[in-house]
Amino acid sequence: MKQIPAISEAEHQVMKVIWKKNPINASEIINALTEKTEWKPKTVKTLLNRLLTKGAVGYEKTGREYNYYPVIEEADFVKVESRNFIKRMFGGAMKPMLVSMVENKDLTLDDIDELRKYIIEKDKGK
Amino acid sequence: MKQIPAISEAEHQVMKVIWKKNPINASEIINALTEKTEWKPKTVKTLLNRLLTKGAVGYEKTGREYNYYPVIEEADFVKVESRNFIKRMFGGAMKPMLVSMVENKDLTLDDIDELRKYIIEKDKGK
DNA sequence: ATAATACGATTACGGTCGTAATCTAAAGGA
DNA sequence: TCCTTTAGATTACGACCGTAATCGTATTAT
Numbered sequence: 001m002k003q004i005p006a007i008s009e010a011e012h013q014v015m016k017v018i019w020k021k022n023p024i025n026a027s028e029i030i031n032a033l034t035e036k037t038e039w040k041p042k043t044v045k046t047l048l049n050r051l052l053t054k055g056a057v058g059y060e061k062t063g064r065e066y067n068y069y070p071v072i073e074e075a076d077f078v079k080v081e082s083r084n085f086i087k088r089m090f091g092g093a094m095k096p097m098l099v100s101m102v103e104n105k106d107l108t109l110d111d112i113d114e115l116r117k118y119i120i121e122k123d124k125g126k
Numbered sequence: 127m128k129q130i131p132a133i134s135e136a137e138h139q140v141m142k143v144i145w146k147k148n149p150i151n152a153s154e155i156i157n158a159l160t161e162k163t164e165w166k167p168k169t170v171k172t173l174l175n176r177l178l179t180k181g182a183v184g185y186e187k188t189g190r191e192y193n194y195y196p197v198i199e200e201a202d203f204v205k206v207e208s209r210n211f212i213k214r215m216f217g218g219a220m221k222p223m224l225v226s227m228v229e230n231k232d233l234t235l236d237d238i239d240e241l242r243k244y245i246i247e248k249d250k251g252k
Numbered sequence: 253a254t255a256a257t258a259c260g261a262t263t264a265c266g267g268t269c270g271t272a273a274t275c276t277a278a279a280g281g282a
Numbered sequence: 283t284c285c286t287t288t289a290g291a292t293t294a295c296g297a298c299c300g301t302a303a304t305c306g307t308a309t310t311a312t
Contacts, residue, residue, distance in 0.1 A: 047299095047301095100208065102244070114221070122228075173269095192289090
């Protein structure tokens with residue numbers, strides 16, 4: 001897994017567009033984001049450039065078309081961000097996190113049971 | 127629940143010290159953090175002041191003693207931060223988050239079963 | 253061919269963050 | 283009482299972030 005650079009919240013929004021469809025050109029990225037957010041096209045371009053210099057995305061110039069693609073994978077990004085978050089918030093332990101979510105009613109017994117079934121089903125295939 | 131201001135990562139470290147023991151004076155906070163981190167005392171003071179102006183902590187001046195205490199509660203902070211995180215990373219849905227954690231082997235069937243027992247036990251008391 | 257346009261590259265600018273040093277006022281020791 | 287030490291208040295400063303505008307160059311329309 002490629003090293004994951006620091007990606008800000010706004011940059012992450014751009015990454016999500018690129019992860020969803022790629023290769024993708026600048027106008028498509030800009031369209032997607034000027035709809036979803038209040039950003040001006042130039043703002044999106046800035047974010048895209050920052051992602052380029054960070055090495056989070058790359059591009060291929062085919063003729064006069066710039067086509068962008070992700071260099072880091074979403075699953076990897078989500079993994080490191082999740083672990084960092086859990087480390088900061090809960091000292092790295094899953095249990096307190098889950099307990100907190102249960103206390104806040106963000107996680108229910110039904111969720112748990114559903115997840116349980118999912119795991120068992122997944123393991124069966126192995 | 128009091129509105130939770132934006133608290134940076136470094137400031138959060140300071141909050142954790144104050145949540146653990148309070149009221150607490152500046153030297154104690156500084157001691158705790160210069161051990162745990164590489165920060166100079168002045169750095170800790172800066173963070174503490176920023177937390178004061180943000181309204182995340184308060185103090186009482188008793189004679190020449192400044193005693194700090196949290197204005198926001200840790201459980202509330204953790205709750206909003208967790209929800210924000212899950213929203214950003216997983217669109218707000220619990221299930222994808224849990225699935226991701228299972229995929230990364232950060233969450234096991236044993237964890238789930240343990241949590242299940244915990245919930246059932248808790249509900250029994252109600 | 254010249255003018256308008258479109259798009260990538262460069263530059264901008266105030267705010268927050270991490271990381272502190274300096275300034276100042278009070279308290280205690282000589 | 284005057285000096286030293288201590289600790290809170292003020293100031294610093296470069297990096298990154300959110301939010302863009304301007305500059306240059308290449309393409310397109312007239």
